[in-house]
Amino acid sequence: MSKFDSKVPAGALADKWTQYKSEVPLVSPNNKRKLDVIIVGTGLAGASAAATLAELGYNVKAFCFQDSPRRAHSIAAQGGINAAKNYQNDGDSNYRLFYDTIKGGDYRSRESNVHRLAEVSASIIDQCVAQGVPFARDYGGLLTNRSFGGVLVSRTFYARGQTGQQLLIGAYSALSRQIASGRVKMYNRHEMLDVVKINGEAKGIITRNLINGKIERHGGHAVLLCTGGYGNVFFLSTNAMGSNVTAAWKAYKKGAYFANPCFTQIHPTCIPVSGHNQSKLTLMSESLRNDGRVWVPKRKEDCGKHPSEIAEEDRDYYLERIYPSFGNLVPRDVASRAALYVTNEGRGVGKTGVAVYLDFSRAIKEQGKNRIEEKYGNLFEMYQRITDENPYEVPMRIFPAVHYTMGGLWVDYELSTSVPGLYALGEANFSDHGANRLGASALMQGLADGYFVIPYTVGNYLSKKISDPKVDINHAAFDEAENAVRASLDKLININGSRTVDDFHKKLGKIMWEKVGMSRNGEGLRWAISEIQKLRKEFWEDVRVPGTKDSKNQELEKAGRVADFLELGELMARDALAREESAGGHFREEYRTEEGEAKRNDEDFTHVAAWEYTGDNQEPIRNVEELVFENVELKTRSYK
Amino acid sequence: MKLTLNIWRQASTNASGSMQAYKLDGVDEDMSFLEMMDMLNEQIIRDGGEPVEFDHDCREGICGMCSLYINGQPHGPSNLTTTCQLHMRSFQDGDTIDIEPWRASAFPVVKDLVVDRSAFDRIIQAGGYISVNTGNAVDANAVPVEKKTADEAFDAAACIGCGACVAACKNASAALFVSAKVSHLALLPQGDAERKSRVLKMLDQMDEEGFGSCTNTGACEAECPKGISITNIARMNREYMSASIFGEK
Numbered sequence: 008m009s010k011f012d013s014k015v016p017a018g019a020l021a022d023k024w025t026q027y028k029s030e031v032p033l034v035s036p037n038n039k040r041k042l043d044v045i046i047v048g049t050g051l052a053g054a055s056a057a058a059t060l061a062e063l064g065y066n067v068k069a070f071c072f073q074d075s076p077r078r079a080h081s082i083a084a085q086g087g088i089n090a091a092k093n094y095q096n097d098g099d100s101n102y103r104l105f106y107d108t109i110k111g112g113d114y115r116s117r118e119s120n121v122h123r124l125a126e127v128s129a130s131i132i133d134q135c136v137a138q139g140v141p142f143a144r145d146y147g148g149l150l151t152n153r154s155f156g157g158v159l160v161s162r163t164f165y166a167r168g169q170t171g172q173q174l175l176i177g178a179y180s181a182l183s184r185q186i187a188s189g190r191v192k193m194y195n196r197h198e199m200l201d202v203v204k205i206n207g208e209a210k211g212i213i214t215r216n217l218i219n220g221k222i223e224r225h226g227g228h229a230v231l232l233c234t235g236g237y238g239n240v241f242f243l244s245t246n247a248m249g250s251n252v253t254a255a256w257k258a259y260k261k262g263a264y265f266a267n268p269c270f271t272q273i274h275p276t277c278i279p280v281s282g283h284n285q286s287k288l289t290l291m292s293e294s295l296r297n298d299g300r301v302w303v304p305k306r307k308e309d310c311g312k313h314p315s316e317i318a319e320e321d322r323d324y325y326l327e328r329i330y331p332s333f334g335n336l337v338p339r340d341v342a343s344r345a346a347l348y349v350t351n352e353g354r355g356v357g358k359t360g361v362a363v364y365l366d367f368s369r370a371i372k373e374q375g376k377n378r379i380e381e382k383y384g385n386l387f388e389m390y391q392r393i394t395d396e397n398p399y400e401v402p403m404r405i406f407p408a409v410h411y412t413m414g415g416l417w418v419d420y421e422l423s424t425s426v427p428g429l430y431a432l433g434e435a436n437f438s439d440h441g442a443n444r445l446g447a448s449a450l451m452q453g454l455a456d457g458y459f460v461i462p463y464t465v466g467n468y469l470s471k472k473i474s475d476p477k478v479d480i481n482h483a484a485f486d487e488a489e490n491a492v493r494a495s496l497d498k499l500i501n502i503n504g505s506r507t508v509d510d511f512h513k514k515l516g517k518i519m520w521e522k523v524g525m526s527r528n529g530e531g532l533r534w535a536i537s538e539i540q541k542l543r544k545e546f547w548e549d550v551r552v553p554g555t556k557d558s559k560n561q562e563l564e565k566a567g568r569v570a571d572f573l574e575l576g577e578l579m580a581r582d583a584l585a586r587e588e589s590a591g592g593h594f595r596e597e598y599r600t601e602e603g604e605a606k607r608n609d610e611d612f613t614h615v616a617a618w619e620y621t622g623d624n625q626e627p628i629r630n631v632e633e634l635v636f637e638n639v640e641l642k643t644r645s646y647k
Numbered sequence: 648m649k650l651t652l653n654i655w656r657q658a659s660t661n662a663s664g665s666m667q668a669y670k671l672d673g674v675d676e677d678m679s680f681l682e683m684m685d686m687l688n689e690q691i692i693r694d695g696g697e698p699v700e701f702d703h704d705c706r707e708g709i710c711g712m713c714s715l716y717i718n719g720q721p722h723g724p725s726n727l728t729t730t731c732q733l734h735m736r737s738f739q740d741g742d743t744i745d746i747e748p749w750r751a752s753a754f755p756v757v758k759d760l761v762v763d764r765s766a767f768d769r770i771i772q773a774g775g776y777i778s779v780n781t782g783n784a785v786d787a788n789a790v791p792v793e794k795k796t797a798d799e800a801f802d803a804a805a806c807i808g809c810g811a812c813v814a815a816c817k818n819a820s821a822a823l824f825v826s827a828k829v830s831h832l833a834l835l836p837q838g839d840a841e842r843k844s845r846v847l848k849m850l851d852q853m854d855e856e857g858f859g860s861c862t863n864t865g866a867c868e869a870e871c872p873k874g875i876s877i878t879n880i881a882r883m884n885r886e887y888m889s890a891s892i893f894g895e896k
Contacts, residue, residue: 059781074702074761075768077808078710094788130784137784139777139835141801148791166801172709173804180776187772195765218757247704281677286685287706389708392725392732393679458781507692509685553697558659559758561700562692 011617011632014419015119020638021101024123027420031463032470039064042469043477045212045227047199047254049076051171051178051450052433053233055457058181061190063462065469068225069182069191070214072198072249072564077179080235080247081433081453084171085292085386087153087163088135088450090128095152099160101125106639107158108448111338112413112441113591113607114641115267115615117634119420120438127459128451132164134458138177142166153294154336155446163447168292168385174450178457197223198564199254200495201488202230202261202429209261209429210478213488215496217564220557222492224485226478229428229465232258233457236412236434238271240572240579241524242516244409245277245290251568252575255416255435263424264617264630266417266437268575269583272444272592273525274410275342278393279362288408289393291386293342293446296335298370298379299403301326301342303354303363310356314364314402325349333646340443340592340605341646343407347525348603350406357404366402407525411449413440413592414582417617417632421464422456425617430465432456437615442591496556499566504549508565511546515539515569515576523580528596532584536577540624543573578618578627585629588612600643609641648674648735651743652687654699657756660763664756666745676736680723681706681713683735701760708732708872711807714814715760716747721811721870729809729872749810751819753857764810766856767824773852774845775828777838790836803830805873812867812875818859823867825853826883827875833886843890850887 016023034042042065046057049071057069071079091104104125109116132150136142142164145151152161166173185191196217203211203224211226237252238244259265276296278289304310305323325345327334337345346363355361371379376399380387387398394404416424416431418438424431433453440448479485518538522531546569554560589598589605590612598606613636619628649672657664671687678686681703688698704712708729715730717723723733738744746760754762792800804827812823829846832838838845861880868877 055781062780073704073710073712074764075808077768077771078704078712080705080710082710083705083707092787130782132787133784134779134781136787136790137777137779137837139800139804139832139837141797141804141831141835142787144792144794144797146794148793148797149788166804169709169805172807173801176804180771181779181781183768183772184776184778186768193768195768245707247710248706249704282675284675284678284682284686286679286682289707388727389732392708392728393734395734395736462781507689509689551692553692553695559700559761562698 010630012419013117013632014421015117016420020118020122023119024126028463031467034466034470034473036064038473040066042066042472043068043227044465045225045230046070046233047212047231048079048233048235048435049179049182050079050081050233050235050433051175051453052435052457053079053231054175054178054182055454056231056233056432056461057191058178058185059458059462060465061185061188064190067185067191068194068227070194070197070199072196072217074195076182076193076195077176079175080250081450082172082175083247084450085168085290086155086294087165087170087447088131088174089155089162089445089447090132090164090451091125091162092129092132094150095161097160099162103160104128104162108439108445109441109639110642110644111445112443113644114441114609114613114636115270115590115634116439116441118636118638123460124439124452124455127455130459131451131454135174135177138181140166140173140177153297155294158445165294168383171450174454178454199257200492200567201257203484203488204261204426205482205484208427211480211485213492218559220555220560222489224480224489226480228469228472228475228478229430231430231432231461231465232416232435233432234435236415237575238409238412240515240576241409241519242512243280243285243288243520245274245288248287251571253568253571255431256571256575258416258424258426258429260620261426262620263426263429264417264619265414265578266615266617267414267582268579268618269523269586269593270413270442270591271409272339272411272413273343273407275339275346275407276365276405277408278390279357279359279404279406289389290408290410291390291405293339295365295383295386298382299335299365299367300324300369301335301363301365303349303356307353310354310360323354330646337646338443338445340594343525344594346407362404362406364402365405367398368402371399411444413437413442413444417615421467422461423464423468428468430461432461442593495567496563499550499552499563499570500556502547502550502552504551506549507551508562508569511542511550512569512572514542515573518542519576519579523576523583526594526596527583529584532580535580539573539577539580546570546573581627582616582618585616586612607643613641648676648738648740650674650738653743653745654760655747656699656759659758660755674735676734678735679706679731680717680733680735681731699760700758703731706731709807711809714749714762714809716749716814718745721749721814722872727872727874749814751813751858753819753821754810754813766858767808767810767821769856770821770825770849770852771828774841774848775832777832778841792836796834800831800834803827803834803875803879806875807873809872811870811872813858815866815870816859817864817866818862820861821853821856821858822861822880822883823871823875823877825849826879829883829886830879833882842886843893846883846886846890
């Protein structure tokens, strides 16, 4: 389709990136000094991009809504980061990592982007070690690896169960060094509330200072959104409380396409919901599935019993039974749906009946408690703190929860959105994980985009801007954007209705989880669309936002985010309805094999759906980027 | 559970604040402390008031954003636990709970229970990094690191920068926070080149921010939700002495 130019370079798959890098125009050091780059979000993608672009000499302004860039939610990633180092000599290679990612994504991602990801993966590990990231090592002092769901090699590097934290601290320290050097101006506790476009190109942002409510204008020659995923549309998710879609959503409303919003990942190993006041769900790394065995009782009658009273022969290790070759290490979507089915059959465990066991007794017997503690100690502690149960003695109870969103802003090979000058990195873009992300690949993608991809690709755009003057923040486009932001904040404050923001958010979350969650169907999706529209209307008539807009006001921050979720939720349902197939994290009950597994429709849906905004309460346009597979053969994913 | 909550309310940094009492009924023991605070805020909003501002984000004990001085203890009564991971089963029906912000002049109150911890960022900016530009790195396995050393570096690097150590200290010293970063980087061969200048610069910045001195009471270690050991402070002092004598200072 002519509307799309994904700008994939010509040439053999393995040569594209090398070729691109050798041909891309460069910006001279004295010109870099004249160019301003705005970076929103300081997670792995944002912090690594900010540090690297500043090292190159650009003027960077970085923004985060937290009190420090070190808090971004990348910090909560536990399990690890993939890289095709092949230190284990177990047959790994760039091609294998590429292939596993494409296959794991159920053939709904772009070959060229994914191969590039695999190519730069090894450099990420080198960079992080040089920064002082304390990855796990063996007794010889060399780096060690673990394996993760959906793959047959050990390529995951880890720092106990806190890999995301250590990688983020690495990127944060690199960023801090650049803040000290003056090349990065850091804005903590600032939230981006709009993108400013001049003559069709992104030239700046409008932000709100969250401490004093001041609305500010920031101009730049390019704007990078590194603002993470939108899992909080479900209210309950493993995302941080502040994680939101607002930056990406404002970009969508300014003309950036939103791709595959229905591709959400449900993570199989989370601590189950315990009560109606719950504010978030806690994930435990799926690395636990390396040693933990998932089971439920064979008979419903046994579900109320203490697990120790259920004999070995009365237990159904259903993943090992259904998927003998991958067993407990099947990919996330498969493991999650299997848990949903067994609980739907009435074989769920725990107080609520909405959980399955993850049992370490065999691993403890075979490897010893110390070895298990060494591998998972902090996860076991966390579980015990939350549930008050000791997982060394009683099997953990787990259940799937919303965790990651593969969909996001549509980007081309250069990570540019459909608005020139506006880029999206990390989870905020849609690019590398297709319909399902493999474990330990999110950290890899965030850092790949920030350290190794964007420094080249944004240079291509900026090389054409070297004679452009500083962006004039008094331009009419800034007036217009700022006025719109102010009007929207006033509107929220002035409704003065009777229901709290959380009340609306919880209702939205319930609709999304039940009808746009792990298992979807046409009827439910149509119902969800109309319910979300109703709820949105009620929100704008009856929400209560106390306080003023000119001071610190957490309710106002939440209200703005929930207002955007109320629009996004509808788009997700529309996307799920239009995608008449099951692929990865998107499971449509109408499209399944006789065995109940996901059934893709490659003929009609081997494409990216890129949604185009047409106005408030108007139907958006579904554009299509065909995916061309020249290097892998599309196969039905089988983990049996 | 029925609770009485005495909470510090302060409209802004320069406003004066005071403790205010709130009654909250129907609290469940499986709720986290912050979910209890959410419930209180919903009640306040419904009653026409302004909710209590507090910092929080990941709610799984790793981002370091939550704080709260609960009944005189940073992060409350449970050991090795951040406020977001503290559960109401640690309290009894009928309890009165005092909830205050971190108290330290280097952490001014922003509003209610929210404080400004940017002093920590500035200490890291002063030298809490290894100067390696993207692309400069050698192969990750080129320099082996003894497992014990790597593990020790990790233990120090586990700091979440929440500031409980400062809040716990009678002098509001940031020694535990700073020493955790100094140790993390001093232990690793990659951090060796800047070892001397780093400790000097970080400690200078720490003093400039107005944190108090360390008198080795160990309160920081006792309250640290990540169990960062005060042996790091001893290491930092050694590093500082050595850098002062043999370094560029």
